[in-house]
Amino acid sequence: MTLHVIDPVRSGTEQLPGGRQLGWAEWGPVDGVPVLLSPGAATSRHLGFGHDVAAGLGVRLISLDRPGLGASSPLPGRTFGDFADDIRAFAALRGLDRPLMVGNSQGAPFALACAAAGVVGALAVVSGADEVAAPRFADxxxxxxxxxxxxxxxxxxxxxxxxxxFTAQAMWDMVMSGSPECDRAVYQQPAFAAAYRRTLDEAFAQGAAAGYARDTVLAMGRWDIELSDIAVPVDLWYGEEDTSHSPDRGAGLTARIPGAVRHMVPDAGGAVLWTHAEQVLSTLLKHAPVS
Structure with missing residues:
Protein backbone atom coordinates (compact mmCIF):
# COMPACT_ATOMS: atom_id res chain seq x y z
CA MET A 1 0.00 0.00 0.00
CA THR A 2 1.09 3.55 -0.70
CA LEU A 3 1.13 5.78 2.36
CA HIS A 4 0.08 9.41 2.37
CA VAL A 5 2.50 11.56 4.37
CA ILE A 6 1.72 15.22 4.99
CA ASP A 7 3.30 17.84 7.19
CA PRO A 8 1.45 18.90 10.35
CA VAL A 9 -1.25 21.51 9.84
CA ARG A 10 -0.37 23.13 13.17
CA SER A 11 2.72 22.90 15.39
CA GLY A 12 4.31 24.69 18.30
CA THR A 13 5.43 24.36 21.89
CA GLU A 14 3.64 24.64 25.21
CA GLN A 15 5.33 25.94 28.35
CA LEU A 16 4.88 23.53 31.21
CA PRO A 17 4.85 24.49 34.89
CA GLY A 18 8.47 25.06 35.82
CA GLY A 19 9.33 26.57 32.45
CA ARG A 20 10.14 23.55 30.26
CA GLN A 21 8.81 23.45 26.71
CA LEU A 22 6.80 20.56 25.26
CA GLY A 23 6.77 20.33 21.46
CA TRP A 24 3.61 19.30 19.64
CA ALA A 25 2.26 18.92 16.10
CA GLU A 26 -1.33 18.45 14.92
CA TRP A 27 -3.29 17.00 12.04
CA GLY A 28 -7.05 17.00 11.47
CA PRO A 29 -9.75 19.50 12.46
CA VAL A 30 -9.07 21.74 15.43
CA ASP A 31 -12.51 20.86 16.82
CA GLY A 32 -11.99 17.11 16.34
CA VAL A 33 -11.73 14.46 19.05
CA PRO A 34 -8.27 14.96 20.57
CA VAL A 35 -5.97 11.95 20.25
CA LEU A 36 -2.46 12.28 21.66
CA LEU A 37 0.42 10.31 20.14
CA SER A 38 3.46 9.13 22.10
CA PRO A 39 5.76 8.31 19.15
CA GLY A 40 8.26 5.49 18.79
CA ALA A 41 11.95 5.44 19.65
CA ALA A 42 13.98 8.48 18.62
CA THR A 43 11.22 10.04 16.52
CA SER A 44 9.84 13.53 16.79
CA ARG A 45 6.37 15.03 16.65
CA HIS A 46 6.54 15.60 12.88
CA LEU A 47 5.82 12.07 11.61
CA GLY A 48 2.36 11.30 12.98
CA PHE A 49 0.11 8.73 11.28
CA GLY A 50 -3.28 8.40 9.61
CA HIS A 51 -2.82 11.63 7.71
CA ASP A 52 -5.37 10.62 5.07
CA VAL A 53 -8.07 9.48 7.52
CA ALA A 54 -7.84 11.81 10.52
CA ALA A 55 -10.07 14.52 9.07
CA GLY A 56 -12.70 12.05 7.84
CA LEU A 57 -12.85 10.40 11.25
CA GLY A 58 -13.08 13.74 13.03
CA VAL A 59 -9.76 13.17 14.82
CA ARG A 60 -7.50 15.95 16.03
CA LEU A 61 -4.20 14.05 16.21
CA ILE A 62 -1.61 15.70 18.47
CA SER A 63 1.87 14.19 18.34
CA LEU A 64 4.19 15.02 21.23
CA ASP A 65 7.95 15.28 21.67
CA ARG A 66 9.07 13.56 24.86
CA PRO A 67 11.64 15.51 26.95
CA GLY A 68 14.96 15.99 25.18
CA LEU A 69 13.57 15.03 21.75
CA GLY A 70 12.68 17.49 19.01
CA ALA A 71 11.37 20.75 20.45
CA SER A 72 10.86 19.52 24.04
CA SER A 73 13.21 20.60 26.81
CA PRO A 74 15.27 17.83 28.42
CA LEU A 75 14.57 16.58 31.93
CA PRO A 76 17.57 14.59 33.24
CA GLY A 77 16.68 11.60 35.36
CA ARG A 78 13.01 11.72 34.39
CA THR A 79 10.61 8.89 35.12
CA PHE A 80 7.47 7.48 33.57
CA GLY A 81 5.54 9.37 36.23
CA ASP A 82 7.16 12.63 35.16
CA PHE A 83 5.88 12.06 31.63
CA ALA A 84 2.36 11.43 32.90
CA ASP A 85 2.57 14.68 34.87
CA ASP A 86 3.69 16.51 31.71
CA ILE A 87 0.75 15.17 29.74
CA ARG A 88 -1.69 16.06 32.52
CA ALA A 89 -0.35 19.63 32.47
CA PHE A 90 -0.36 19.79 28.65
CA ALA A 91 -3.97 18.58 28.46
CA ALA A 92 -5.03 21.18 31.04
CA LEU A 93 -3.22 23.98 29.22
CA ARG A 94 -4.80 23.03 25.89
CA GLY A 95 -8.28 22.38 27.33
CA LEU A 96 -8.28 18.73 26.27
CA ASP A 97 -9.77 17.23 29.45
CA ARG A 98 -8.86 13.49 29.38
CA PRO A 99 -7.93 12.89 25.74
CA LEU A 100 -7.57 9.57 23.98
CA MET A 101 -4.01 8.39 23.42
CA VAL A 102 -1.91 6.19 21.13
CA GLY A 103 1.46 4.81 22.22
CA ASN A 104 3.67 3.40 19.46
CA SER A 105 6.73 1.17 19.88
CA GLN A 106 9.00 2.66 22.57
CA GLY A 107 6.37 5.31 23.22
CA ALA A 108 4.03 2.61 24.55
CA PRO A 109 5.23 2.40 28.18
CA PHE A 110 5.05 6.18 28.46
CA ALA A 111 1.46 6.05 27.23
CA LEU A 112 0.70 3.20 29.64
CA ALA A 113 2.00 5.40 32.47
CA CYS A 114 -0.53 8.04 31.42
CA ALA A 115 -3.32 5.47 31.45
CA ALA A 116 -2.29 4.18 34.89
CA ALA A 117 -2.28 7.74 36.22
CA GLY A 118 -5.77 8.39 34.85
CA VAL A 119 -4.53 11.16 32.57
CA VAL A 120 -6.16 9.77 29.40
CA GLY A 121 -9.62 8.40 28.74
CA ALA A 122 -8.61 5.41 26.59
CA LEU A 123 -5.45 4.05 25.01
CA ALA A 124 -4.30 2.22 21.90
CA VAL A 125 -0.91 0.52 22.20
CA VAL A 126 0.40 -0.13 18.68
CA SER A 127 3.44 -2.39 18.17
CA GLY A 128 4.19 -1.57 21.77
CA ALA A 129 7.56 -2.19 23.36
CA ASP A 130 7.01 -4.72 26.14
CA GLU A 131 8.70 -4.86 29.55
CA VAL A 132 11.55 -7.01 28.24
CA ALA A 133 13.30 -6.94 31.65
CA ALA A 134 10.40 -8.88 33.19
CA PRO A 135 11.41 -12.35 34.42
CA ARG A 136 9.07 -14.11 31.99
CA PHE A 137 11.32 -13.01 29.12
CA ALA A 138 14.57 -14.17 30.72
CA ASP A 139 15.17 -16.87 28.12
CA PHE A 166 23.40 6.44 19.12
CA THR A 167 22.81 8.64 16.07
CA ALA A 168 19.97 9.15 13.63
CA GLN A 169 21.81 7.08 11.00
CA ALA A 170 22.47 4.27 13.47
CA MET A 171 18.77 4.19 14.35
CA TRP A 172 17.75 4.08 10.67
CA ASP A 173 20.21 1.25 10.01
CA MET A 174 18.99 -0.72 13.03
CA VAL A 175 15.33 -0.41 12.04
CA MET A 176 15.99 -1.35 8.41
CA SER A 177 18.15 -4.36 9.28
CA GLY A 178 15.81 -5.64 11.98
CA SER A 179 12.49 -5.27 10.16
CA PRO A 180 10.70 -7.92 8.10
CA GLU A 181 10.21 -7.31 4.41
CA CYS A 182 6.58 -6.19 4.89
CA ASP A 183 7.82 -3.34 7.10
CA ARG A 184 10.71 -2.33 4.86
CA ALA A 185 8.21 -2.03 2.01
CA VAL A 186 6.55 0.71 4.09
CA TYR A 187 9.63 2.41 5.52
CA GLN A 188 11.45 2.61 2.19
CA GLN A 189 8.67 4.33 0.28
CA PRO A 190 10.33 7.62 -0.77
CA ALA A 191 7.83 9.96 0.93
CA PHE A 192 7.76 7.95 4.14
CA ALA A 193 11.53 7.44 4.21
CA ALA A 194 12.09 11.19 3.83
CA ALA A 195 9.63 11.96 6.64
CA TYR A 196 11.07 9.24 8.87
CA ARG A 197 14.65 10.42 8.37
CA ARG A 198 13.59 13.98 9.12
CA THR A 199 11.93 12.95 12.35
CA LEU A 200 15.02 10.97 13.39
CA ASP A 201 17.23 14.00 12.71
CA GLU A 202 14.91 16.19 14.77
CA ALA A 203 14.78 13.70 17.63
CA PHE A 204 18.58 13.62 17.87
CA ALA A 205 19.02 17.39 17.39
CA GLN A 206 19.73 17.90 21.11
CA GLY A 207 21.95 14.82 21.21
CA ALA A 208 20.99 11.27 22.15
CA ALA A 209 21.84 11.85 25.80
CA ALA A 210 19.10 14.48 26.15
CA GLY A 211 16.22 12.23 25.12
CA TYR A 212 16.69 8.87 23.42
CA ALA A 213 19.13 7.47 25.96
CA ARG A 214 16.85 8.13 28.93
CA ASP A 215 13.80 6.85 27.04
CA THR A 216 15.58 3.60 26.26
CA VAL A 217 16.85 2.98 29.79
CA LEU A 218 13.33 3.46 31.11
CA ALA A 219 11.76 1.23 28.45
CA MET A 220 14.35 -1.56 28.77
CA GLY A 221 14.47 -1.58 32.58
CA ARG A 222 11.87 -2.71 35.09
CA TRP A 223 8.80 -0.51 34.76
CA ASP A 224 7.44 1.31 37.79
CA ILE A 225 4.00 1.42 36.15
CA GLU A 226 1.07 -0.15 38.01
CA LEU A 227 -0.55 -1.79 35.00
CA SER A 228 -3.17 -3.39 37.23
CA ASP A 229 -4.36 0.09 38.20
CA ILE A 230 -5.37 0.97 34.64
CA ALA A 231 -9.10 1.62 34.66
CA VAL A 232 -9.61 2.91 31.10
CA PRO A 233 -10.16 0.90 27.90
CA VAL A 234 -6.91 -0.34 26.31
CA ASP A 235 -6.54 -1.96 22.89
CA LEU A 236 -3.22 -3.50 21.88
CA TRP A 237 -2.28 -3.98 18.23
CA TYR A 238 0.50 -6.26 16.97
CA GLY A 239 1.41 -7.55 13.53
CA GLU A 240 1.80 -11.31 13.29
CA GLU A 241 5.27 -10.85 11.78
CA ASP A 242 6.44 -8.40 14.46
CA THR A 243 9.18 -10.09 16.49
CA SER A 244 11.03 -7.02 17.75
CA HIS A 245 8.63 -5.25 20.13
CA SER A 246 7.36 -8.06 22.32
CA PRO A 247 8.60 -11.67 22.41
CA ASP A 248 5.02 -12.92 22.80
CA ARG A 249 3.44 -10.19 20.66
CA GLY A 250 1.78 -8.54 23.60
CA ALA A 251 -0.01 -11.58 25.02
CA GLY A 252 1.45 -11.23 28.50
CA LEU A 253 1.19 -7.45 28.46
CA THR A 254 -2.49 -7.67 27.56
CA ALA A 255 -3.11 -10.07 30.43
CA ARG A 256 -1.58 -7.59 32.90
CA ILE A 257 -4.01 -4.79 31.98
CA PRO A 258 -7.59 -5.16 33.27
CA GLY A 259 -10.06 -5.56 30.41
CA ALA A 260 -7.45 -5.01 27.68
CA VAL A 261 -8.10 -6.39 24.19
CA ARG A 262 -5.36 -7.59 21.84
CA HIS A 263 -5.75 -7.32 18.07
CA MET A 264 -3.46 -9.48 15.90
CA VAL A 265 -2.97 -8.16 12.38
CA PRO A 266 -2.17 -10.80 9.73
CA ASP A 267 0.56 -10.26 7.14
CA ALA A 268 1.88 -7.25 9.06
CA GLY A 269 4.92 -6.39 11.14
CA GLY A 270 5.80 -3.42 13.30
CA ALA A 271 4.46 -0.83 10.84
CA VAL A 272 0.83 -1.40 11.89
CA LEU A 273 0.49 2.22 13.06
CA TRP A 274 0.77 3.39 9.46
CA THR A 275 -0.67 0.45 7.52
CA HIS A 276 -3.78 0.08 9.73
CA ALA A 277 -4.27 3.63 10.97
CA GLU A 278 -7.99 3.73 10.19
CA GLN A 279 -8.71 0.55 12.16
CA VAL A 280 -6.65 1.74 15.14
CA LEU A 281 -8.31 5.14 15.25
CA SER A 282 -11.85 3.86 14.59
CA THR A 283 -11.54 1.37 17.44
CA LEU A 284 -10.11 4.02 19.77
CA LEU A 285 -12.91 6.45 18.92
CA LYS A 286 -15.48 3.96 20.23
CA HIS A 287 -14.15 4.83 23.68
CA ALA A 288 -14.48 8.60 23.21
CA PRO A 289 -16.87 10.35 25.61
CA VAL A 290 -20.25 11.20 24.13
CA SER A 291 -20.59 14.96 23.84
Whole structure:
Protein backbone atom coordinates (compact mmCIF):
# COMPACT_ATOMS: atom_id res chain seq x y z
CA MET A 1 0.00 0.00 0.00
CA THR A 2 1.09 3.55 -0.70
CA LEU A 3 1.13 5.78 2.36
CA HIS A 4 0.08 9.41 2.37
CA VAL A 5 2.50 11.56 4.37
CA ILE A 6 1.72 15.22 4.99
CA ASP A 7 3.30 17.84 7.19
CA PRO A 8 1.45 18.90 10.35
CA VAL A 9 -1.25 21.51 9.84
CA ARG A 10 -0.37 23.13 13.17
CA SER A 11 2.72 22.90 15.39
CA GLY A 12 4.31 24.69 18.30
CA THR A 13 5.43 24.36 21.89
CA GLU A 14 3.64 24.64 25.21
CA GLN A 15 5.33 25.94 28.35
CA LEU A 16 4.88 23.53 31.21
CA PRO A 17 4.85 24.49 34.89
CA GLY A 18 8.47 25.06 35.82
CA GLY A 19 9.33 26.57 32.45
CA ARG A 20 10.14 23.55 30.26
CA GLN A 21 8.81 23.45 26.71
CA LEU A 22 6.80 20.56 25.26
CA GLY A 23 6.77 20.33 21.46
CA TRP A 24 3.61 19.30 19.64
CA ALA A 25 2.26 18.92 16.10
CA GLU A 26 -1.33 18.45 14.92
CA TRP A 27 -3.29 17.00 12.04
CA GLY A 28 -7.05 17.00 11.47
CA PRO A 29 -9.75 19.50 12.46
CA VAL A 30 -9.07 21.74 15.43
CA ASP A 31 -12.51 20.86 16.82
CA GLY A 32 -11.99 17.11 16.34
CA VAL A 33 -11.73 14.46 19.05
CA PRO A 34 -8.27 14.96 20.57
CA VAL A 35 -5.97 11.95 20.25
CA LEU A 36 -2.46 12.28 21.66
CA LEU A 37 0.42 10.31 20.14
CA SER A 38 3.46 9.13 22.10
CA PRO A 39 5.76 8.31 19.15
CA GLY A 40 8.26 5.49 18.79
CA ALA A 41 11.95 5.44 19.65
CA ALA A 42 13.98 8.48 18.62
CA THR A 43 11.22 10.04 16.52
CA SER A 44 9.84 13.53 16.79
CA ARG A 45 6.37 15.03 16.65
CA HIS A 46 6.54 15.60 12.88
CA LEU A 47 5.82 12.07 11.61
CA GLY A 48 2.36 11.30 12.98
CA PHE A 49 0.11 8.73 11.28
CA GLY A 50 -3.28 8.40 9.61
CA HIS A 51 -2.82 11.63 7.71
CA ASP A 52 -5.37 10.62 5.07
CA VAL A 53 -8.07 9.48 7.52
CA ALA A 54 -7.84 11.81 10.52
CA ALA A 55 -10.07 14.52 9.07
CA GLY A 56 -12.70 12.05 7.84
CA LEU A 57 -12.85 10.40 11.25
CA GLY A 58 -13.08 13.74 13.03
CA VAL A 59 -9.76 13.17 14.82
CA ARG A 60 -7.50 15.95 16.03
CA LEU A 61 -4.20 14.05 16.21
CA ILE A 62 -1.61 15.70 18.47
CA SER A 63 1.87 14.19 18.34
CA LEU A 64 4.19 15.02 21.23
CA ASP A 65 7.95 15.28 21.67
CA ARG A 66 9.07 13.56 24.86
CA PRO A 67 11.64 15.51 26.95
CA GLY A 68 14.96 15.99 25.18
CA LEU A 69 13.57 15.03 21.75
CA GLY A 70 12.68 17.49 19.01
CA ALA A 71 11.37 20.75 20.45
CA SER A 72 10.86 19.52 24.04
CA SER A 73 13.21 20.60 26.81
CA PRO A 74 15.27 17.83 28.42
CA LEU A 75 14.57 16.58 31.93
CA PRO A 76 17.57 14.59 33.24
CA GLY A 77 16.68 11.60 35.36
CA ARG A 78 13.01 11.72 34.39
CA THR A 79 10.61 8.89 35.12
CA PHE A 80 7.47 7.48 33.57
CA GLY A 81 5.54 9.37 36.23
CA ASP A 82 7.16 12.63 35.16
CA PHE A 83 5.88 12.06 31.63
CA ALA A 84 2.36 11.43 32.90
CA ASP A 85 2.57 14.68 34.87
CA ASP A 86 3.69 16.51 31.71
CA ILE A 87 0.75 15.17 29.74
CA ARG A 88 -1.69 16.06 32.52
CA ALA A 89 -0.35 19.63 32.47
CA PHE A 90 -0.36 19.79 28.65
CA ALA A 91 -3.97 18.58 28.46
CA ALA A 92 -5.03 21.18 31.04
CA LEU A 93 -3.22 23.98 29.22
CA ARG A 94 -4.80 23.03 25.89
CA GLY A 95 -8.28 22.38 27.33
CA LEU A 96 -8.28 18.73 26.27
CA ASP A 97 -9.77 17.23 29.45
CA ARG A 98 -8.86 13.49 29.38
CA PRO A 99 -7.93 12.89 25.74
CA LEU A 100 -7.57 9.57 23.98
CA MET A 101 -4.01 8.39 23.42
CA VAL A 102 -1.91 6.19 21.13
CA GLY A 103 1.46 4.81 22.22
CA ASN A 104 3.67 3.40 19.46
CA SER A 105 6.73 1.17 19.88
CA GLN A 106 9.00 2.66 22.57
CA GLY A 107 6.37 5.31 23.22
CA ALA A 108 4.03 2.61 24.55
CA PRO A 109 5.23 2.40 28.18
CA PHE A 110 5.05 6.18 28.46
CA ALA A 111 1.46 6.05 27.23
CA LEU A 112 0.70 3.20 29.64
CA ALA A 113 2.00 5.40 32.47
CA CYS A 114 -0.53 8.04 31.42
CA ALA A 115 -3.32 5.47 31.45
CA ALA A 116 -2.29 4.18 34.89
CA ALA A 117 -2.28 7.74 36.22
CA GLY A 118 -5.77 8.39 34.85
CA VAL A 119 -4.53 11.16 32.57
CA VAL A 120 -6.16 9.77 29.40
CA GLY A 121 -9.62 8.40 28.74
CA ALA A 122 -8.61 5.41 26.59
CA LEU A 123 -5.45 4.05 25.01
CA ALA A 124 -4.30 2.22 21.90
CA VAL A 125 -0.91 0.52 22.20
CA VAL A 126 0.40 -0.13 18.68
CA SER A 127 3.44 -2.39 18.17
CA GLY A 128 4.19 -1.57 21.77
CA ALA A 129 7.56 -2.19 23.36
CA ASP A 130 7.01 -4.72 26.14
CA GLU A 131 8.70 -4.86 29.55
CA VAL A 132 11.55 -7.01 28.24
CA ALA A 133 13.30 -6.94 31.65
CA ALA A 134 10.40 -8.88 33.19
CA PRO A 135 11.41 -12.35 34.42
CA ARG A 136 9.07 -14.11 31.99
CA PHE A 137 11.32 -13.01 29.12
CA ALA A 138 14.57 -14.17 30.72
CA ASP A 139 15.17 -16.87 28.12
CA UNK A 140 13.34 -15.25 25.20
CA UNK A 141 15.74 -12.47 24.23
CA UNK A 142 18.71 -12.60 21.84
CA UNK A 143 22.06 -12.49 23.65
CA UNK A 144 22.94 -8.94 22.53
CA UNK A 145 19.60 -7.55 23.67
CA UNK A 146 19.75 -9.58 26.88
CA UNK A 147 23.05 -7.90 27.71
CA UNK A 148 21.64 -4.41 27.22
CA UNK A 149 18.54 -5.21 29.25
CA UNK A 150 20.63 -6.58 32.10
CA UNK A 151 22.76 -3.43 32.06
CA UNK A 152 19.67 -1.18 32.08
CA UNK A 153 18.47 -3.00 35.18
CA UNK A 154 21.75 -3.32 37.07
CA UNK A 155 23.44 -0.03 36.12
CA UNK A 156 21.03 2.42 34.47
CA UNK A 157 23.62 5.20 34.37
CA UNK A 158 26.07 3.02 32.46
CA UNK A 159 23.34 1.90 30.07
CA UNK A 160 22.36 5.50 29.47
CA UNK A 161 25.95 6.28 28.45
CA UNK A 162 25.85 3.42 25.95
CA UNK A 163 22.61 4.64 24.39
CA UNK A 164 23.92 8.22 24.34
CA UNK A 165 26.26 7.12 21.55
CA PHE A 166 23.40 6.44 19.12
CA THR A 167 22.81 8.64 16.07
CA ALA A 168 19.97 9.15 13.63
CA GLN A 169 21.81 7.08 11.00
CA ALA A 170 22.47 4.27 13.47
CA MET A 171 18.77 4.19 14.35
CA TRP A 172 17.75 4.08 10.67
CA ASP A 173 20.21 1.25 10.01
CA MET A 174 18.99 -0.72 13.03
CA VAL A 175 15.33 -0.41 12.04
CA MET A 176 15.99 -1.35 8.41
CA SER A 177 18.15 -4.36 9.28
CA GLY A 178 15.81 -5.64 11.98
CA SER A 179 12.49 -5.27 10.16
CA PRO A 180 10.70 -7.92 8.10
CA GLU A 181 10.21 -7.31 4.41
CA CYS A 182 6.58 -6.19 4.89
CA ASP A 183 7.82 -3.34 7.10
CA ARG A 184 10.71 -2.33 4.86
CA ALA A 185 8.21 -2.03 2.01
CA VAL A 186 6.55 0.71 4.09
CA TYR A 187 9.63 2.41 5.52
CA GLN A 188 11.45 2.61 2.19
CA GLN A 189 8.67 4.33 0.28
CA PRO A 190 10.33 7.62 -0.77
CA ALA A 191 7.83 9.96 0.93
CA PHE A 192 7.76 7.95 4.14
CA ALA A 193 11.53 7.44 4.21
CA ALA A 194 12.09 11.19 3.83
CA ALA A 195 9.63 11.96 6.64
CA TYR A 196 11.07 9.24 8.87
CA ARG A 197 14.65 10.42 8.37
CA ARG A 198 13.59 13.98 9.12
CA THR A 199 11.93 12.95 12.35
CA LEU A 200 15.02 10.97 13.39
CA ASP A 201 17.23 14.00 12.71
CA GLU A 202 14.91 16.19 14.77
CA ALA A 203 14.78 13.70 17.63
CA PHE A 204 18.58 13.62 17.87
CA ALA A 205 19.02 17.39 17.39
CA GLN A 206 19.73 17.90 21.11
CA GLY A 207 21.95 14.82 21.21
CA ALA A 208 20.99 11.27 22.15
CA ALA A 209 21.84 11.85 25.80
CA ALA A 210 19.10 14.48 26.15
CA GLY A 211 16.22 12.23 25.12
CA TYR A 212 16.69 8.87 23.42
CA ALA A 213 19.13 7.47 25.96
CA ARG A 214 16.85 8.13 28.93
CA ASP A 215 13.80 6.85 27.04
CA THR A 216 15.58 3.60 26.26
CA VAL A 217 16.85 2.98 29.79
CA LEU A 218 13.33 3.46 31.11
CA ALA A 219 11.76 1.23 28.45
CA MET A 220 14.35 -1.56 28.77
CA GLY A 221 14.47 -1.58 32.58
CA ARG A 222 11.87 -2.71 35.09
CA TRP A 223 8.80 -0.51 34.76
CA ASP A 224 7.44 1.31 37.79
CA ILE A 225 4.00 1.42 36.15
CA GLU A 226 1.07 -0.15 38.01
CA LEU A 227 -0.55 -1.79 35.00
CA SER A 228 -3.17 -3.39 37.23
CA ASP A 229 -4.36 0.09 38.20
CA ILE A 230 -5.37 0.97 34.64
CA ALA A 231 -9.10 1.62 34.66
CA VAL A 232 -9.61 2.91 31.10
CA PRO A 233 -10.16 0.90 27.90
CA VAL A 234 -6.91 -0.34 26.31
CA ASP A 235 -6.54 -1.96 22.89
CA LEU A 236 -3.22 -3.50 21.88
CA TRP A 237 -2.28 -3.98 18.23
CA TYR A 238 0.50 -6.26 16.97
CA GLY A 239 1.41 -7.55 13.53
CA GLU A 240 1.80 -11.31 13.29
CA GLU A 241 5.27 -10.85 11.78
CA ASP A 242 6.44 -8.40 14.46
CA THR A 243 9.18 -10.09 16.49
CA SER A 244 11.03 -7.02 17.75
CA HIS A 245 8.63 -5.25 20.13
CA SER A 246 7.36 -8.06 22.32
CA PRO A 247 8.60 -11.67 22.41
CA ASP A 248 5.02 -12.92 22.80
CA ARG A 249 3.44 -10.19 20.66
CA GLY A 250 1.78 -8.54 23.60
CA ALA A 251 -0.01 -11.58 25.02
CA GLY A 252 1.45 -11.23 28.50
CA LEU A 253 1.19 -7.45 28.46
CA THR A 254 -2.49 -7.67 27.56
CA ALA A 255 -3.11 -10.07 30.43
CA ARG A 256 -1.58 -7.59 32.90
CA ILE A 257 -4.01 -4.79 31.98
CA PRO A 258 -7.59 -5.16 33.27
CA GLY A 259 -10.06 -5.56 30.41
CA ALA A 260 -7.45 -5.01 27.68
CA VAL A 261 -8.10 -6.39 24.19
CA ARG A 262 -5.36 -7.59 21.84
CA HIS A 263 -5.75 -7.32 18.07
CA MET A 264 -3.46 -9.48 15.90
CA VAL A 265 -2.97 -8.16 12.38
CA PRO A 266 -2.17 -10.80 9.73
CA ASP A 267 0.56 -10.26 7.14
CA ALA A 268 1.88 -7.25 9.06
CA GLY A 269 4.92 -6.39 11.14
CA GLY A 270 5.80 -3.42 13.30
CA ALA A 271 4.46 -0.83 10.84
CA VAL A 272 0.83 -1.40 11.89
CA LEU A 273 0.49 2.22 13.06
CA TRP A 274 0.77 3.39 9.46
CA THR A 275 -0.67 0.45 7.52
CA HIS A 276 -3.78 0.08 9.73
CA ALA A 277 -4.27 3.63 10.97
CA GLU A 278 -7.99 3.73 10.19
CA GLN A 279 -8.71 0.55 12.16
CA VAL A 280 -6.65 1.74 15.14
CA LEU A 281 -8.31 5.14 15.25
CA SER A 282 -11.85 3.86 14.59
CA THR A 283 -11.54 1.37 17.44
CA LEU A 284 -10.11 4.02 19.77
CA LEU A 285 -12.91 6.45 18.92
CA LYS A 286 -15.48 3.96 20.23
CA HIS A 287 -14.15 4.83 23.68
CA ALA A 288 -14.48 8.60 23.21
CA PRO A 289 -16.87 10.35 25.61
CA VAL A 290 -20.25 11.20 24.13
CA SER A 291 -20.59 14.96 23.84
Missing amino acids: ALPDDLRGLVDLAVSDPAAAEKVFAG
